[in-house]
Amino acid sequence: MENAKLLDAIIQNAIDGIITIDDRGQIETINPAACILFGYEPEEVIGKNVSHLMPPPDRNRHDEYISRYQHTGVPHIIGIGREVTGLRKNGSTFPFRLAVSEVGFSGRKIYTGFIHDLSRQKEAEEQLKNYASHLEDLVEERTQSLKETVMALQDAKEEVSLSLVKEKELGQLKSRFVSMASHEFRTPLSAIQLSASLVDKYAQPYENENIRKHVGKIKNAVGNLTTILNDFLSLEKLEAGKVEPAYLRFDLVKLSEEITEEMQLIAKSNQHIIYQHTGKECLVTLDQNLLKNCIFNLISNAIKYSGEDTFIEFNTEISDGNCLIAIKDNGIGIPDKEQEHLFEPFFRANNTGSIPGTGLGLNIVARYTKLMNGEIEFSSEVNRGTSFKILFSNI
Template sequence: MPKDIIVNILPVMENAALLTAIIQNAIDGIITIDERGRIESINPAACKLFQHVPEDVIGKNISMLMPPPDSERHDDYLNRYNNTGKPHIIGIGREVKGLRKDGTEFPFRLGVSEVQYSGRKIYTGIIHDLSREKEAEETLREYAMRLEELVEIRTQSLKKTVEALQQAKEEVSLSLEKEKELSQLKSRFVSMASHEFRTPLSAVQLSASLIDKYAQPFDNPNIAKHVAKIKNAVGNLTTILNDFLSLEKLEAGKVEPSFHNFDLVKLSEEITEEMQMVAKQNQNIIYQHTGISSTVKLDPNLLKNCIINLIANAIKYSGENTFIEFNTEINDHHCIVTIKDNGIGIPEADQKHLFEAFFRAHNTGNIPGTGLGLNIIARYTDLMKGKINFKSSVNQGTSFTILFPQNE
């Protein structure tokens, strides 16, 4: 062979080898068929996709790699193109299905081109597997459907919740309206009861005092004893009425402290004298003040109520022949009020509930009381921006201390 011919053939051979290497190593499947639809070549990627070896398919009709109905229609597609020149899928990348050797199908994108080779036409098909894309699409579609279901469920749940909240709102509004009506009714009742009961109680108190006076010439201890019982019962009822009236005013927000300067020592001495008159036999209230100043800025009426309640408790829960210490102190920062007794004390288990309304310690027995006094004291103290503390031991007495800030 002439040397110049060999030189010309070598590049052609190199190009053919390069093309073969590209086809053999392509990640997409490549199949060529003739004008009659018979397979002439198939690369390894296509063999892997269809699960065939080249010997299985070369020389056979391409329809063997197609599921129905494309397998039955392929020859018609090819004949139509050969006769009319109008392709069915040639040159168009479209999604079709392939048929594997095991009978399963898989989706792929097919691109077909016509090639003139050695004076004849062949068709080259590029096959790009879409299995993973379709699986991902299916997964996304399932997620989307599930999400739509969840959204629908949540929407229905939210709708039910909104309806329930609306119903609850209406019920609460109705309940609040009824509570408001009951509160107003309670307020009117407490005010009416306080007024209506005070009149006969005052009459009973006056009559008892007159009986005591008129019975003195007779010097009858039984009369004196029963008159004392009447006076004591009237005092207890009056205290109960006062406690309920004070609580009702607090609950209704009708108590507003009125701060102004007054003489704490003078007020305390008046309270001591007043409470000494209702003390038990040989009970002595010892008052002492500490500090060079005696003027404070508080609400005298609320403070008086607090002190009287605490001293009344000390009298009530202490025995005869005892001392009740009543101390006041004014320093640069605080006004301090302390009432200390040597009475029955408060059980440790009850101390955390002491300032709750209607709570009474378990060791009070038959000693009368409403359980409102300390609750009212704590609330009055809070209105005056003060704090109340206590120390107590059973059978060793109780000490209450109220601190009010000064010069603020």
């Protein structure tokens, strides 16, 4: 009796829907989860053929499936099953995975159907498909922009004095740009970024506005594509559970200074990143790569959402075994009503306008921080700026 009560409690509180039918396909029992999925009360379906819960063609095939189970004696394995479509009381349909098992009970055979709703999974798959399509369009657009920039660089090069000492090197770089621009999206973006920087360096003595303008376009295009690619790769690894912190002892101040120097190179005109460390200690035990990714994302956002002639504050502090990392900007800020969604994947505030981004960066930062047992918090005010703080204890 106790076992029967326990079994009934499990069925009644199961997350997935559970339905039992007789050998004629008539419903004998249905648990609350299945009632919610199909929109019926138990008394509305008990005694009816289970095909009542399925639209064509599954409705017409269901008796065939039962007959097959009876003749072969091979039940479907729970958890594998087949995908079918359910018909709700209101006429709408939804996808679910159905696994059927044959059970002997009181001298007769009954069939137990386990119903796992696939609606969210299918919606997520469709959403990812849409994002992939959008990414392909973006790649094509950026590639075309790179081709046009390369052609413009060639035109500008022809206007430069024949006495240009590095003309040969510039021609080689131009050829490399053309070659890379014709490749697929997975062409090494870092090579393009390096080449653009070299062109910029060689052209500086001539102060050619066209060269500077088009090199800037290349850097922006590469930066946007690299961010999108890195965000999607990071998200995929996180979702697959492939990210595990690799803790080691390292110098936080040295890492922060390197990041500051690197990020200053991509800052806007007269945009300055001010780094300051508080405390006598400088060593921490964390995953250096994950932490670097978090800081990069936060400073990159500060650069992107702040204007020219602004300061970005980057502070670190180590005291009493705790580590605090803070990044503050004076940018566009985040609307109050949207702040609760800030760390959700693919979320972007409605005041970002045409500023490029995937809406994945902060979600990845929050998840990396959690993997290292840290906490992240923020404060923001529209047109006044945003401040992020990451805290690690017992480091």
